[in-house]
Amino acid sequence: MSSTCSSIKTTDKNGDLSFINTEATQWRDIPQKEIEYAEKEETIFLSGGLTLLQDKLVEAALNSMGINFIALSNPTFESFQKGKAYGNRGQCNPTYFTVGNLVKYLQNLRDEKGLSTEEIVKKYVYITAGGCGPCRFGMYITEYKKALRDAGFDGFRLTSFEHDKGIFQGDDIDKNILNFSPRFFITLIKSVLIGDIINILTYKMRPYEIEKGSVNKAIEKCKEIITQAFLNHTSLINAMWRCRSVLETVKLNRLQPKAKVMVMGEFWAAMTEGDGNYNLHKFLEAEGAECIPQPIINRLMLSLWEAEQALKNREQLEVENSKKVDFSNVKTRVLIKAGKTAIKTHFSLYAKAIGLHDYEIPDMDELAKLAKEYYTLECSGGEGHLEVAHLIESVKHNLAHLVISIKPFGCMPSSAVSDGVQSLVTSRYPQANFLSIETSGEGAANFYSRVQMALFKAKLLAKEEFEALRYAGLTPYQMEKLNNYLYQPKSEKAGTAVQLIFSLR
Numbered sequence: 383m384s385s386t387c388s389s390i391k392t393t394d395k396n397g398d399l400s401f402i403n404t405e406a407t408q409w410r411d412i413p414q415k416e417i418e419y420a421e422k423e424e425t426i427f428l429s430g431g432l433t434l435l436q437d438k439l440v441e442a443a444l445n446s447m448g449i450n451f452i453a454l455s456n457p458t459f460e461s462f463q464k465g466k467a468y469g470n471r472g473q474c475n476p477t478y479f480t481v482g483n484l485v486k487y488l489q490n491l492r493d494e495k496g497l498s499t500e501e502i503v504k505k506y507v508y509i510t511a512g513g514c515g516p517c518r519f520g521m522y523i524t525e526y527k528k529a530l531r532d533a534g535f536d537g538f539r540l541t542s543f544e545h546d547k548g549i550f551q552g553d554d555i556d557k558n559i560l561n562f563s564p565r566f567f568i569t570l571i572k573s574v575l576i577g578d579i580i581n582i583l584t585y586k587m588r589p590y591e592i593e594k595g596s597v598n599k600a601i602e603k604c605k606e607i608i609t610q611a612f613l614n615h616t617s618l619i620n621a622m623w624r625c626r627s628v629l630e631t632v633k634l635n636r637l638q639p640k641a642k643v644m645v646m647g648e649f650w651a652a653m654t655e656g657d658g659n660y661n662l663h664k665f666l667e668a669e670g671a672e673c674i675p676q677p678i679i680n681r682l683m684l685s686l687w688e689a690e691q692a693l694k695n696r697e698q699l700e701v702e703n704s705k706k707v708d709f710s711n712v713k714t715r716v717l718i719k720a721g722k723t724a725i726k727t728h729f730s731l732y733a734k735a736i737g738l739h740d741y742e743i744p745d746m747d748e749l750a751k752l753a754k755e756y757y758t759l760e761c762s763g764g765e766g767h768l769e770v771a772h773l774i775e776s777v778k779h780n781l782a783h784l785v786i787s788i789k790p791f792g793c794m795p796s797s798a799v800s801d802g803v804q805s806l807v808t809s810r811y812p813q814a815n816f817l818s819i820e821t822s823g824e825g826a827a828n829f830y831s832r833v834q835m836a837l838f839k840a841k842l843l844a845k846e847e848f849e850a851l852r853y854a855g856l857t858p859y860q861m862e863k864l865n866n867y868l869y870q871p872k873s874e875k876a877g878t879a880v881q882l883i884f885s886l887r
């Protein structure tokens with residue numbers, strides 16, 4: 383907690399001015415004028431920054447509970463520049479993009495829609511992710527406030543989503559404005575999981591579409607079906623089942639040797655689909671690759687795993703100090719277990735309904751075992767040990783021809799810690815084709831050329847793998863089977879085309 387002191391002016395014997403601190407008081411980031419905020423019914427919530435699909439599904443999910451929520455559009459380079467203009471120096475790239483995006487939206491309300499600044503500050507609230515760090519993440523709320531104040535929106539309300547606690551906790555917001563009931567969290571998580579599943583399928587299908595744009599068109603229809611299911615309170619499983627018939631109409635040619643690229647790294651940089659990572663996914667697909675995205679369920683499972691480890695450590699200390707059993711620990715354990723089961727069950731049900739068969743929810747204990755030798759598991763922040771674990775897993779199980787770890791410029795856990803460790807991993811696994819790359823919102827040419835160089839090697843690998851197993855004489859029936867997205871055979875090969883042909887042996 384920061385505190386501030388009142389001080390008195392004094393001069394020393396040389397006549398130099400100095401200040402003596404007197405009484406210390408609690409420092410609070412409060413608006414200069416008292417503001418009478420709007421009532422719950424008139425309050426409008428804003429957020430954004432997930433994938434394009436997930437932002438929209440979250441909007442539908444929260445609207446279905448009567449919450450007046452608007453998902454902001456994807457942050458652009460213009461958002462980044464606004465973030466830089468109003469933010470502190472040395473912030474993380476995701477903050478520049480997301481706070482700049484918020485400022486852009488509010489300025490548009492003021493300058494284009496004609497709302498007064500007072501009205502905007504009274505009525506709107508922004509929901510963002512927060513936490514105690516240990517990196518610059520812990521400063522996000524303060525950074526948002528600074529940028530908003532300097533952009534002319536002093537007193538604008540923010541509430542933060544405590545990613546490591548799995549609950550929303552109001553900062554300076556009136557907690558009565560949002561009802562953080564279990565229903566609220568369950569509905570929100572459902573929308574995120576459904577978004578994950580559809581995104582995974584999109585990235586599996588789009589590189590192989592015969593008619594350009596057909597996958598995106600089908601995904602738009604699926605988005606509409608799921609949105610209506612949320613708004614009308616009808617079965618989401620049925621909705622996912624209906625999406626299956628939409629996706630089945632898309633014609634694919636999956637027998638093309640394409641480089642498979644796992645995109646991982648810092649959560650936001652790896653997930654966003656826009657200028658925030660120079661449109662990395664789009665760029666890779668345009669260059670003839672297939673992406674493996676990092677779904678948000680990975681981050682949820684990591685948070686639960688971290689909470690479980692913290693609990694184990696606490697219990698261990700209590701045993702060592704011969705303390706009595708603390709029943710709050712039992713409650714926490716039950717909640718973590720229930721959380722894990724609920725996430726896995728919902729994910730599996732929705733995945734089955736739409737036809738995603740081959741995705742395995744990451745086993746956090748297994749990933750921790752892989753990373754343990756290289757990365758101190760107690761060292762949290764960012765993705766913790768996960769980046770190291772993903773690279774080792776990808777090499778051991780031949781999951782991709784290239785692994786890209788993308789992170790904002792100077793990201794403490796990702797650039798400073800994980801990448802340092804990855805040099806040891808790549809020296810022990812020389813077959814790894816690994817590229818660590820930073821984004822700063824500028825310097826796109828350098829970024830693309832580094833990706834292209836690593837991708838060149840990945841394409842050769844994909845081609846070699848394919849040539850070694852060239853297919854011949856497939857019957858029309860076999861061709862049809864292999865090009866159906868519902869056919870997802872398991873294989874020790876990385877490339878999709880090779881996996882399919884290999885499955886016929």
Ligand code: SF4
Nearest residue numbers: 474517519764793794
């Ligand atoms: S993980 Fe990296 S980008 Fe994210 S808040 Fe921490 S330092 Fe910034």
